[in-house]
Amino acid sequence: MRLRLKPRDTRFFDLFSVAGTNIASAVEVLREFVAAPTEARADLAKRMHDAEHAGDDATHDIIEQLDRSFITPFDREDIYRLAVRLDDVIDYMDAAVDLATLYDPEALPDGVGRQVELLEEMAKLTASAMPRLATLRHLTDYWVKINELENEADQVYRRLLTYLFSGELEPLTVMKLKEIIDQLESAADAFEHVADVVHSIAVKES
Template sequence: MALRLRPVDSTFYELFTRSATALVGGAELLAELLARDADRAAVAQRMREAEHACDEITHEIVRRVNSTFVTPFDREDIYALASGLDDVMDYMEEAVDLVSLYEVTSLPEELTALVEVIQRCAVLTAESMPRLQSLKDLDEYWIEVNRLENLGDKSYRRTLATLFSGAYEALEVLKLKDIVDSLEKAIDAFERVANIVEQIHVKES
C-alpha cells in the first residue's frame, strides 16, 4: 500500500457525504411524487429547498478547495465530484419541476422502475462517500451503480416504447418524454459520479 502523503482533514469527506445524503432525500421526494394522492405542489416546494441546500454544500466545497493549500485529492477531481453530485440533484429537481410546469396529471406507471433505480443509486452513493477517506471497499459501489445504470437504461427504453405506442397524444408524449429524460439524466449523472470515484481510487491508492 502506498504512503498517503495527504493530510487527514476529514471536512471534504463530510461535505461529500452531506451532498450525497441530500440526494437520498431528493430521490424520496421523487417517489412521493409518483404516489396517486401526492400533493405535487408541496413536493415541488420541498424539492426546490433540497436543491438549494445541495447548492450550498457544493459552493462550500468549491470555496474550501480554493482556500485550502493541500487537498485530500486533486483539485480537479474534487470539483468534478462536487459538481457531479450537484448535477444529479439538478436533474431530479428538473423532473419534479416539469411535472408541475407542464400540468401533467397522470404519470405512466413505468416511471416507478426509474425512480427505484434512482433511490438505490442515491443510497449507494451516500454510503460510499465516507469510504473515500480510506479508499477501501469502493469497488462494489461503482460496479453496482454501473449495473443499475444498465437496468435504468432498459426501463428508460421500455418507458419510451410505451409513450410512443399510440396510447398518448403527441403533446402528452412531448411532456412526458421531457420528464422521463430528466430521470434518465439523473441516473447517468450517478454513473458519472461513480466513474469519478473510480478514477480517484486509481490515482490515489
C-alpha cells in the first residue's frame, strides 16, 4: 500500500522542479533582454511571454494534480500557495520586459544589470531547492541566502532610485524607468515570498 502512494508524492516534487527550472530559464531571457540592443528586444519579449505561459502551465499542472490526489505530501493549501507564489515570480519579470518594450528606453541604468544578476542567483537557489521539498531537509541555507540576496536587491533598488531622482533625467523618463525597476524589485520580493512559503511548510511539517 505504501509503495502505491509513492508515485503520487513524487509527482508533486517533479512538478515543482519543473516550475523552478522554468523560472531559471525565464531569468536567462531577462538577462539577455537587459543587455540586448533595442532592436533585439521584441524577440526576447516574445521568448519571455513563452516562459510566462510555460509558468502558467506548470502552475496549472500542480493544481490539476492536487485535484486528482487524495493524499498529498503536505497540506493541500500549502501546495496551492507555493504554486501561486512561484507563478508570481515570472509574472513580475514578464511585466518588467513588457513595460521596457512598451516604453523602449534607449538604455537601462547600470544598476538594472545588478538587479538581474541577483534575480539570477535567487532563481538558481530556488530551482535547486525544489527537489529538496521531498525531504524538507537541507533547506535552511536556501531561505537564509534568499533573504540575504533580497536585502542586497533592496540596496541596489534604493541606489537606483537615488540615481533616477538625481536630476540627470527628465521626470517622465524617471517615471518610465521606475516602473521597470519596480517590477524587478517585486520579482526579488516574490522570490522571498516563495522562500517564506517553503520555510512555513518546513516549520509546519517538522
